Amino acid sequence: MDYSKYDFDQLIERITELEVLNKQMLKEKEQETRLDFAWFGNLGNWYWNRKTNTVTCNHLKITTLGYTMDEIPKKLTHHFFTEKLHPDDYEKTMQAMTLHLQGKASVYEIEYRIQAKDKSWKWFYDRGSITQRDNEGNPELLSGIVFDITARKEEELALKKVNESIYIDELTRSTNKRTFKEKAVKLIKEKNCSYAFIVLDIDNFKLINDIFSYEGGDCLLKHIANTLFQHIKEHEVFGRIVGDKFYLLLDYLSENELESRMKKITKDILVFKFDHNSSFNMVVSSGIYVVKDRTISIDTISDRASLAAKMIKGRYESACFFYNDDIRSRIVNDNEIENEMHEALKNKEFKIFLQPKFDFKTEKIVGAEALIRWQHPRKGIIEPNVFIPLFEKNGFVTKIDLYVFEEICKKQKEWEDEGRKPLIISVNMSRLHLNNPAYVSTLESMTEKYDISPEIIELELTESTFSENLEHAFDVTRRLHNIGFRLAIDDFGSAYSSFNMLKDIFIDVVKIDREFFNEIASTIRGKKIVKSIVKMAKDLAIETVAEGVETKAQVEFLRKIGCDMAQGFYYAKPMPISDFVALLDQEA
Incomplete structure (x- = not known):
């Protein structure tokens, strides 16, 4: 049948018929077999087995992208397609699937662009639904149809230019x-x-x-x-x-x-x-x-x-x-920073400082957090609170994070060669990295380059990382954890915390937001929150770090409730790496 003569509404009706057909496929192998029947025009179909993480589809989506069936992996997963999604379409596409899997949308339905083999972009209309659940009611099998709408989209873009008079x-x-x-x-x-x-x-x-x-x-x-x-x-x-x-x-x-x-x-x-x-x-x-x-x-x-x-x-x-004029001054300063940031990175003006983490029981150094300072040739030391928020806005923070990560990898290898006992160093990672499909492989390759174990690197993710595309964030953290990286949630309790979320994500450490400690000395509320976080973490075998510890009263309270580690000015300020090494030697 020639689907090119169908208008959009007729196509939707046909899609509904196909969904009914898919729901009649009772067994896994039967479903896979029936996917081989021929389609004509631009309409094809797919089948996703979440249990085995395999995708089966007819030739349409593969050949439309310029690949032959011989060029695709024998075990085809959804990553083959999602890694090729247009950056502007990735988040909404993943969200559409997440909403359907969570039962918030009756069907998965989305239009998106995928990069073909020749680097051109192809438009697809994708629609599917859950066809089978496991004994616990979790989605197990999904099937649906996919329609190449590249020609229609090109017509729409042309029409949009013609209709600029729409107000x-x-x-x-x-x-x-x-x-x-x-x-x-x-x-x-x-x-x-x-x-x-x-x-x-x-x-x-x-x-x-x-x-x-x-x-x-x-x-x-x-x-x-x-x-x-x-x-x-x-x-x-x-x-x-x-x-x-x-x-x-x-x-x-x-x-x-x-x-x-x-x-x-x-x-x-x-x-x-x-x-x-x-x-x-x-x-x-x-x-x-x-x-x-x-x-x-x-x-x-x-x-x-x-x-x-x-x-x-x-x-x-x-x-x-x-x-007001203060904002104007900030704009001028931001413009200066943006004009200089690339050269500053190239010239290694960004310096790594380490702030030690202390074990509450032994009061010995058990690790450190890598922090960054800008050693500006004219302005001197620029604190991160001046430039990091801007880097978050313009995306440059991803380059800074990877720079810090590589410098720590180098340092860890240097310490290993010197025969020093390995210490876990944590590196801050922006949530913007989740938009990069190559993020996980980049970190893994860097540890392999310097021949160090991922287990001595801890990646600190802000709590807001998990406030948007939860399923994608869970997937990325799972892959990082499987490689061997330790993962920490920074500033826990500062944003859209869900205590239940901790049981679902691959986290080794919770860093308790320093704002709670501002209340500890004077309010019962702050103490109850911190105590609840520590207890919950212990029940889940997650370590806890109290950051921003500045007073003896805070130390005594945190030690009493069983918090594992402390980080703050009470023990040590951030310091150059050479000073950190000297402190380690002094402690030894």
């Missing part, structure tokens, strides 16, 4: 980015009044989609748009720009008046309930730039409002923030 955001029916900019520029230029430009969005909107599905997220976006419609006056404008980001151009009378108005808008947005009177703590952030110079471009204005919004991200409560 309305389809979901919220508000103005889109282009329309907003045009109207805002006209108002600023023609109206004899003062304006403020606001960037408004929801903190951790992706988490909302994960918890309440994309349908829940869309309902929230519509509610925000309806709320803004009610608050917008004549000669003002707002629009949905992308995702959960909205731009507003409002009259500006005074800072107090505008702040009061934004509080009312925020309050009306926060009345939204997802389902069953959910108590989800939604946070609205608003960055404000008062337009004083009408000659500044609308893009510069929006950038400054966005920078103001970033100043209040992560506060866990709704707020608004006005752009």
